[in-house]
Amino acid sequence: MQSGTRAKRQPAWHMLASEYSEATLNEKGSGEYDPSFVITKLGAKVNRVVVAGLLERLEVRETSNGSTLHQGQMRDPSGVHYFSVGDYATESMRELTLVLAKKLEAGEPVLLLMVAKSKWYQTDEGAIYTSLRPEEACEIDAQQYALWLTRTCEDTLQRMKHFSDSLSAEPTREGLIGAGIPEHMVDGLLVSRNHYGEIDIENYTLNIMQALDIAEGRMEAASQPVAAPAPNQDADAGEVATGDESEVKETIISIIEQLDQGDGVDFETVLTNTVARGFDRSLAEDKLDELSNEGTLHEPRFGWFRIVA
16 A cells, blocks of 8 residues: 555444454454454454444543543443543544533433444453444434434344355355355455354344334333332332332343243343343342242353243
C-alpha cells in the first residue's frame, strides 16, 4: 500500500453479543493502515459492528500515561458487550459518555445503540478477549431497539445458513463460491473452519428466539427498562419479600420448561430471562440455588439446569 493511502471504510455487521464475545480469532494486515478483524465462529470477518442493549456499567479510570478511560458494558438478550471510550474518541462521543455516566449514577436506565470498531487483546496466558471502541452512539427507545433486534436476528440467521451450507462444500474459495456462499463470507468461513473446528450453533438459535420474543413484545421488560415495583402498602416488608421470592421460583421453573430442548438451560440464559421479567438478578441467583439445593432442579452438566421429573 502506498504511503498516505488509506484502506476503504469497512462495513458494519449487526451482531448479537454472544457471537462476537465467543470469537477468539483475529487477523491484522501488515500495512500501516490495513484494518484488523475479529473473525467469529459463523465466519463473520468483523472490523466494525452495530450493537445495542441496556447499558449496565460505565466507570472512569486513569491509565498509566495519565489519560482518562471510560470502561462500560452493555447487555443484549444473548450476553454482554464490553467497550471503552478514551481521549482518542471524538468530542461528541466523549460528551455523550459523560452524560450516560451521570444517568447511570442517578439510577436512570439507558438503552443504547452504537457503531463501534472491533478490538481484541491476548493475555500472557494466551487467552483472547474481545471488546469494542465506540465511534458513534445514541440513546434509543424500545421500538428502535425492537427494530435493531429484528434486523440483527435476520442477519445472524443468514450467517448461520451460510455456515451450514459451507460444511458440505469443498473448503476452498472456489468450493464455497460454487456452493452459493456470498463473496463477503468466503474468507471468514475458510479461516473460521480451520480455527474453531466443529462448533454447535444451537445456542445462537436460542439467542435469536429470545431476541425475537423481546422484539415482538412477549418479553416487554427486557426491551424497555422497568422501574422497580412500588411496595405493597397493605402488607409488611416480610410478606412482600416472601411473595416475590415465590414468584421468582415459579418464573425460573417456567423459563426452564419453555427453553429446555433436552440438554437443560444455561445459567446466564435463566438469569437473563428472569431479569427480563422484572426481577432482581441477585434474588434470582439465590432462588436458582435454592431450587437446585432442594432437588427441584438438577445440573446435567455444570451451569446447565433441568427440572427433575
